[in-house]
Amino acid sequence: MAVCNNKKKVLFIMGSTGTGKTKLSIHVGSHFPSEIINADKIQVYKGLGIITNKIPESERRGIPHHLIGIIEDPEFDFTPEHFSNHVIAAVEHITQQGNLPMIxxxxxxxxxxxVEHPTLDFRSKYDCCFLWLDVSLDVLFPYLDKRVDQMLEAGFVDETREFYQPGADYSAGIRRAIGAPELDEYFKVENDVNVDNDHKQELLKDAIKRMKDNTRALAQGQLSKIHRLNNELGWGLNRIDATKVFEAALKGSAYQSLWEDMVFEPSKKIVQSFLNNASEGKTTDE
Structure with a gap:
C-alpha cells in the first residue's frame, strides 16, 4: 500500500449515531482493499447485537472487522487506553497485509x-483522512425514533432481558448501552404477580420513550463533539451531507440512487485522492 512521508494511511469514518457510517464503510471496503476497525465503545462487548447495532457477519461482504464483540465480561471497563492499544495493533496488522485500515x-x-494523546503520537505516525457523515438533526431525530421501533420489533426487549441483573451498575461495561438502563424498572416488575399488566405496559412504554429521547441526546452530543474536533482541534474533516438521503428514506421514497450520488461517490473520490497522495485527504466543506 502506498505511503506518504513514510506514514501509513488510516481512514476514519465518523458521524452521529444512525447516520450510515457502517453502510458507508462496507461500500468503501468493497471498492478499496480495506479492513474495518470498530470505534464504538459498546460494540466491543459480546452480546446485545440489536441495541448496539452490530453488523451481522452476513452483511460484511467478506471485509474483515476488528474490535467487535471481543470483550466477554459485560462489566469490564473498556477505557480509551484499551481502545487505543487495540486500534494501533489492528492498524499495524492491517497495513502489513497491504490493506487500508478504516476506523x-x-x-x-x-x-x-x-488521535490527540501526546504519548501515542498518532498523527505523526499515520497519515489520516477523516470522513464525516452528517445529517441535519431535524431529519435524523425521527429516523432514530423509527430505528428504535424497528429494534423493538426485532426483539431488543428479549435480548436485553438476558443482561438484566437487579442492582446492576449501568455506568460501565455493556450495560451503558442505550436501552439497558431504560428497561431496568420494567424488568424489576415484569414477573411480579402483584403488579397489574397495565402498569407493566406503561413502564415498557416509558422505557421506549426514554430510549428514543436518550438516543436523540446522544446524537446531539456526538455532533457537538465532532464540531469541536473539527473547529477547535483542526482535524480537517471531510463533511458528507446525507440529509436528503434520509429525507427520502423517511418519506418511503427510493433513496439508493441518492445515496450513491450524494454519499458514496463523493466519499470514494476523497478516499481515492487520499490513497493517490494527491492531498492529505482534505476537501472543501460544502
Whole structure:
C-alpha cells in the first residue's frame, strides 16, 4: 500500500449515531482493499447485537472487522487506553497485509484520545483522512425514533432481558448501552404477580420513550463533539451531507440512487485522492 512521508494511511469514518457510517464503510471496503476497525465503545462487548447495532457477519461482504464483540465480561471497563492499544495493533496488522485500515464509529471521546494523546503520537505516525457523515438533526431525530421501533420489533426487549441483573451498575461495561438502563424498572416488575399488566405496559412504554429521547441526546452530543474536533482541534474533516438521503428514506421514497450520488461517490473520490497522495485527504466543506 502506498505511503506518504513514510506514514501509513488510516481512514476514519465518523458521524452521529444512525447516520450510515457502517453502510458507508462496507461500500468503501468493497471498492478499496480495506479492513474495518470498530470505534464504538459498546460494540466491543459480546452480546446485545440489536441495541448496539452490530453488523451481522452476513452483511460484511467478506471485509474483515476488528474490535467487535471481543470483550466477554459485560462489566469490564473498556477505557480509551484499551481502545487505543487495540486500534494501533489492528492498524499495524492491517497495513502489513497491504490493506487500508478504516476506523469506523461514533465514540468520539475515544477517537480524540487515540488521535490527540501526546504519548501515542498518532498523527505523526499515520497519515489520516477523516470522513464525516452528517445529517441535519431535524431529519435524523425521527429516523432514530423509527430505528428504535424497528429494534423493538426485532426483539431488543428479549435480548436485553438476558443482561438484566437487579442492582446492576449501568455506568460501565455493556450495560451503558442505550436501552439497558431504560428497561431496568420494567424488568424489576415484569414477573411480579402483584403488579397489574397495565402498569407493566406503561413502564415498557416509558422505557421506549426514554430510549428514543436518550438516543436523540446522544446524537446531539456526538455532533457537538465532532464540531469541536473539527473547529477547535483542526482535524480537517471531510463533511458528507446525507440529509436528503434520509429525507427520502423517511418519506418511503427510493433513496439508493441518492445515496450513491450524494454519499458514496463523493466519499470514494476523497478516499481515492487520499490513497493517490494527491492531498492529505482534505476537501472543501460544502
Amino acid at each position: 469506523v464509529g461514533g465514540s468520539n471521546t475515544y477517537l480524540e484520545f487515540l
